[in-house]
Amino acid sequence: MQCPYCVKEMEIGLIRSPHEVSWFPGTKKPVFARAKFHDGSVVLSTLSHFNGSAVAAWLCRGCEKVIIDFSDGACDMNG
Ligand SMILES: [Zn+2]
Structure with a gap:
């Protein structure tokens, strides 16, 4: 991206x-x-009692920005 x-x-x-x-x-x-x-x-990641929560996110180190795509639960790694 x-x-x-x-x-x-x-x-x-x-x-x-x-x-x-x-x-x-x-x-x-x-x-x-x-x-x-x-x-x-908006819930980005539901809580998993075993694994906590995790959200996929895009990072730009130069601009110091993070972008999260939460369409269709795309960001929730506990899915
Ligand atoms: Zn940038």
Whole structure:
């Protein structure tokens, strides 16, 4: 994948967590970390009690950007 900022080739990798990985609207840290308690949130990786969570993500080291494709559960490595 090419970086949309500098057009150089990006590196695929994983973002890992011992918890569910979710995106929440706004910039305030939610009190409850589970996405199901927040309207408009997006679950990027459901929690596996054995493996934690893992999300596939593209990295550009030059621009210091990370891109996550969450279409059709593409990002959830616990699938
Ligand atoms: Zn870049």
